Amino acid sequence: MKSNLNIFYSITLSMAVLVLADSCSSSNKNTAFLKPPNILLIMADDLGYGDIGCYGSKTIVTPNLDRLASEGMRFTDFHSNGAVCSPTRAALMTGKYQQRVGIEGVITAAHHRDVGLVLKEVTLAEALKKAGYVTGIFGKWHLGYAERYNPTHQGFDEFKGYVSGNVDYFSHIDQEGYFDWWRDSILKDDKGYTTDLITQYGIDFIKRHKEEPFFLYLPYETPHYPYQGRHGKPFRTIGSKRPRNKTTPPDSIPAIYKEMVEVMDENIGKIIEVLKNAHLTKNTLVFFCSDNGGVKNYGPHNFPLHGWKGQLYEGGHRVPAIAWWPGKIQAGMRSDETIMSMDIFPTFLDLARGTMPKGLDGISFKKVLFSKGDLPERCLFWRFHHVKAIRQGNWKLIVSETKASKNHVELYNLKDDISETKNLAGNNPDLVKRLQKKLDEWEKEVTKGVPFLS
Numbered sequence: 294m295k296s297n298l299n300i301f302y303s304i305t306l307s308m309a310v311l312v313l314a315d316s317c318s319s320s321n322k323n324t325a326f327l328k329p330p331n332i333l334l335i336m337a338d339d340l341g342y343g344d345i346g347c348y349g350s351k352t353i354v355t356p357n358l359d360r361l362a363s364e365g366m367r368f369t370d371f372h373s374n375g376a377v378c379s380p381t382r383a384a385l386m387t388g389k390y391q392q393r394v395g396i397e398g399v400i401t402a403a404h405h406r407d408v409g410l411v412l413k414e415v416t417l418a419e420a421l422k423k424a425g426y427v428t429g430i431f432g433k434w435h436l437g438y439a440e441r442y443n444p445t446h447q448g449f450d451e452f453k454g455y456v457s458g459n460v461d462y463f464s465h466i467d468q469e470g471y472f473d474w475w476r477d478s479i480l481k482d483d484k485g486y487t488t489d490l491i492t493q494y495g496i497d498f499i500k501r502h503k504e505e506p507f508f509l510y511l512p513y514e515t516p517h518y519p520y521q522g523r524h525g526k527p528f529r530t531i532g533s534k535r536p537r538n539k540t541t542p543p544d545s546i547p548a549i550y551k552e553m554v555e556v557m558d559e560n561i562g563k564i565i566e567v568l569k570n571a572h573l574t575k576n577t578l579v580f581f582c583s584d585n586g587g588v589k590n591y592g593p594h595n596f597p598l599h600g601w602k603g604q605l606y607e608g609g610h611r612v613p614a615i616a617w618w619p620g621k622i623q624a625g626m627r628s629d630e631t632i633m634s635m636d637i638f639p640t641f642l643d644l645a646r647g648t649m650p651k652g653l654d655g656i657s658f659k660k661v662l663f664s665k666g667d668l669p670e671r672c673l674f675w676r677f678h679h680v681k682a683i684r685q686g687n688w689k690l691i692v693s694e695t696k697a698s699k700n701h702v703e704l705y706n707l708k709d710d711i712s713e714t715k716n717l718a719g720n721n722p723d724l725v726k727r728l729q730k731k732l733d734e735w736e737k738e739v740t741k742g743v744p745f746l747s
């Protein structure tokens with residue numbers, strides 16, 4: 294792989310030199326011959342909209358993420374496709390609404406050990422691999438427990454990490470008591486704290502592949518439960534079921550949570566240092582985001598948003614997102630474009646100059662990154678359990694089944710009311726009708742013939 298790529302780049306470099314010699318006046322136009330950028334995608338797990346400094350946290354200190362935001366672009370209206378883990382990851386990997394691949398809910402350790410993202414789907418890793426990239430994932434997969442759903446069968450050259458929703462940060466055992474730490478498609482442990490291990494793997498990957506275009510995906514576990522700090526102890530053992538977080542006293546969770554996020558931030562700082570020392574920053578996009586909103590009960594993680602992980606209020610799916618690429622993305626930028634996880638696939642492929650698969654729902658936001666234009670107007674949709682939502686411009690309609698009503702409708706104008714406090718449905722019956730019609734049409738089209746997790 295490496296030698297073939299080196300030959301490929303030697304040839305293209307020679308071609309570039311010939312073209313430059315032939316036409317000096319157009320030298321700036323010959324960037325097509327340059328090596329495509331490295332792409333580093335870092336995804337936090339359950340990190341809320343207000344959980345890091347540059348999004349307003351008063352308690353959690355995140356100098357490294359804050360620096361990436363101040364030197365790059367911070368997104369204020371970025372959304373996870375799902376309000377929980379697996380759906381967002383399915384959308385990220387396919388560039389489609391997760392409903393199209395039947396992963397609308399969590400692939401649970403208890404009930405879904407034999408389902409996953411079907412292999413026939415073209416994943417982001419497969420598409421980038423086809424475009425000449427070496428690909429690695431270190432951290433959380435959560436798109437299938439069985440070996441046949443392993444990320445190494447979905448376009449990733451290398452994998453270390455876990456396939457469940459969460460593991461003990463030290464013993465690497467999932468909440469149903471199964472050991473869950475993989476080296477590629479083999480179950481094999483590595484000693485260490487999950488956040489630190491993922492970072493070490495990522496750094497090692499960068500050092501080994503710095504000459505190639507690489508796609509490195511680092512889905513951290515932080516700050517998903519179990520709440521365990523770096524100097525804590527393992528508390529899950531093989532065969533023991535600890536379905537929630539009963540080992541950590543609730544009053545100690547805020548301090549541990551803060552430490553977990555700060556340790557992730559410290560680790561991200563280490564990775565950036567490695568990129569700088571390897572002189573890779575001018576040709577590497579770093580993109581950071583969360584997979585869904587913050588969890589209820591343990592602090593004001595989603596402030597100023599209403600709602601939590603698992604809900605379709607903004608707190609469930611509007612998440613932090615930062616893009617950093619010195620020299621390419623202007624420093625200190627803020628984007629208010631409405632973007633979803635499924636847009637990452639076409640954007641990365643656009644940057645890689647790869648072939649776009651057919652049937653994607655996401656769209657490239659490359660021009661937003663480079664401050665060269667806005668995205669076209671579009672409607673965006675969410676559905677989880679008995680709740681569904683549509684976003685058009687500043688309007689958001691949420692339709693839910695409640696005990697009192699099968700069709701409970703809420704309409705918010707997010708421009709004036711980001712906290713979703715004033716339901717304007719009663720004052721805007723025509724708009725409600727229009728949005729509900731679009732929502733119904735989307736639902737019918739997107740779920741056509743696809744079996745769902747039960």
Ligand SMILES: [Ca+2]
Binds near residue numbers: 338339377517584585
């Ligand atoms: Ca999550």
